[in-house]
Structures are given as C-alpha cells and as structure tokens.
Amino acid sequence: MTGNNAGQTRPANVAERIYQQLKTDIFDFQLLPGDRFSESEIAKRMNASRTPVREALYRLERDGFVQVYFRSGWQVRPFDFQYFEELYDVRTLMETAAVRRLCGLEDPAAHLQELTNHWCVTPDKRLSDSDQVAELDENFHFQLVALAGNKEMALLHRSVCERLRIIRRLDFTQHGRIAATYEEHRHILALIGQRHGDAVVAELSGHIESSKNTVRAITLQRIQEAKSRYNLNIRV
Template sequence: MDGTHPLFKSKQTGERRQNLPERIYRQLKQRLFDFELLPGDRFTESEVAELVNASRTPVREALNRLQREGFVEVSFRSGWQVKPFDFQQYEQLYDVRIALELEAIKCLCAMHPAADLEPLKRIWLITPQARLSHGASVCALDERFHEQLVEATGNQELARIHHDITERLRLVRRIDFTQRARITATYEQHGEILRSIIERQADRAQQLMKAHIEESKAEVRKITLHMIFQAREHLNTGQPLSSG
C-alpha cells in the first residue's frame, strides 16, 4: 500500500477502553456514513489500530463485522478496502424494503384494535413551523418512522428482517437528507402515509409508501456520485465541502 490514507493521520480518540471491538466498529461505521472513508479507499489494520489506540485484534473483530454487513472487504495482499458502491445491490435492497413495508401497512390497516401510532403522530403530524431542519436528525427520525410502522404489526421476524435491510441501506439513505427540499417532502409524505393508515385506507397508504421509497431511491442514485466526488476533493485539498 502506497502512503497513508489522510483519515488516519489524526483524530486520535480519548474514549474509554471498554468493549473495544464495539467502540471501533461504531467509530469506523460513523466515518463511513460521514464520507470520511470513501468507496474504494484502502487502509490497513495497523493504520486503524494507531487511530483508535488499540491492538490489531479488536480492530480485526470490528472490521470483520463491517465486512459481514457489506461495508468493507479484505484482500490478504493489499489490506482492507471500503466496498465500492453497487447500485444494483442497493436497488434490490430497496425493492425488498418496499415489499416488507407494504406488507406491514396491510397488517396495520387490518388490525383490531388499531396499533398505537401516537408516538409517530406527535413527530410527523405537526405544523411546518415545528418541523426539524437538521438533515441528520430528520434522517434518524425517518429511519425510525419506517421501523416503527413495521414493529407496530407485532411481527418480530418481519421487524428483524426489515431492520437488517435498514442497516445495509443506511449509508446511502443519509444522502437523501442533504437537500432541504427532500426534508420537506419527507414530512409531507410521512404525514399522508400515516393519515391513510389511521383511516385504514390500505391501498392508498401502500401506493403512497411505494412512491415515497421509489422517490428516495431515485434521488439517492442521482446525487451519490456527486457526493463522493465532493468528499474526495475535500480529502485531497483540505477545503470545506460545498453546501450547494
């Protein structure tokens, strides 16, 4: 490997040394989500060990976990690499997610008594003035909206599978919330979906949900490569990312 990835030249951590593999796993995953580690980037276990002030054993455990989740891959000759984007795989995951959530809506609209959706109503059925505008915060709420709808069915296996899909899509879904218009659209679309479920309009709720996820999928594909290019330029030049 030629040189050292710029990520590993600084940012030493002072976190407490407990449950090291978990801490390292979460730290690296966050850097992936923040585009500090980019698709195609290569690095070694030694570089990560120096970054997190740990031995290579817990580092390897954390990397193996990220590998199982499809975020990184390893080559015995060239070390570790952030897995390049596979748009076909992501689109297939989106398709599975649509199928799961449409089934969840069908169940929710048929349940007696009705599922408790009050926590979701307090977040999404609010005035425009009360809405959040911070992309990362709305992204987290969006993820929970979809998970809570599935969880509300009471089908634990459905929720488990859906959660796994959510984890694998999280990296690209975060991109959808870098645009203000997409944040506004999320509030409006979630509100319509929720009202339709409450009114037991299953067909309408399913149509709205499918359109909502398909729109998000299309937006993510459109801007992903641009975001990677911006992050790569920032990494190479040290200049701040453009907000436009």
C-alpha cells in the same frame, strides 16, 4: 472506579472510537468506495494497537461498510447500485404488506399514536438536524412494520434497512427533503387511519422510490466530488 476496571473498559472505548471515526470517514467519503488499507495503517493513524482496530473493522464488516481480504488487508465496500436497488425492492414489499395489514385492523389510528405525535406536528415543531431526522425516519419505517405484528418480517426488515443506512442517511442532506418527509409521513399515517389500503400502498411506494432516487443522485455526486478532490479513478 478502580484501576482494574479502568483498564478493562479502555479497549472497548478505543474500539468504539475507531469504529465511529472510520464510519464517519466512510459516510463523509474521506474513505472512498474501493479504497484499500491495512490494520497497521489504521492503527498508526488512530494511535492505537491492532486489537481494537481489528475489533472495529470486524464490526464495520458486519454492518456492511467494509470487507476483508485475508491476504491483502481491508477494503471499503464498493458501491453496487444493483445491490441497493434489490434491497429497496425487498424493503418496499415488506412495508407495503405491513401497511395493508394495518389497514385491516378495526381501529388502526389507535396503534399509530406515537408515530402521529412525532410526525403530525406544525412546521415550527419539526426537527431540522439531518442526522436526527434520518434516525427518526428509520424508526418510522421500523415501527410501521413492527405494528403489523409479524415479528420475523420485522427482523428481516430491520436487517435490510441497516444495510441501506450508508446511503439512506444522505437523503436528508438535500434541501427540502426534511419538510417533504414530514408531509409524506403525515399523509401515510392519515391513509392508514382511514383504512385506505390501495392509496397508502401507492403513497408509501412513491415515498420510498423518491428517497431511493434522491440518495442515488447524491451518492454519485459525492463520489464524483471525492474523485475530483483526490484525483482518484474509482468505479461506480
């Protein structure tokens, strides 16, 4: 690689590093909901110029993790559980509509082979890393909607799920949730394959509701722990 090429890639690499570190800090509640900070503070902490810091922050804003106040810096987006409840409602509507459509296919099981290969496995072949399972779980729901064949709904569904990602990833830090998710997904796939529309809608709705309740409880617990650790008074 030439010197010029190295110089061209360095700012993007720095911005990516800052983005990943800040996102990790938000997910781990090192940066708390409602915390405010300036670009200069982040630049000093990350030992970087303000240009890659600003690029990383605007990317985090697009992802829904922070918000900008043009006269007073940046803020970690406060948790608004009503907002997340509404996103979960929209997600449930789209996914249940998708599985009903899948059940209407002549041979739905033929369309589900890739998902079956991932989820209908013996316990010794299941993944155990929570981050890997969180990603695989998200892709499970993406594919269910995509396989229903409505491209616009698939795009909208992906957007909703990405806004939920900050709390959904906590689901698999709870003991037993990985095993339960494998079993629930296996059952959902079986019901679709058998074209049991009403049953799969009920199963999928319960699966999403269970995840929602779990992540709400964990999020509240994590915030309370962080408040105690840092002796901060934040509103949840």
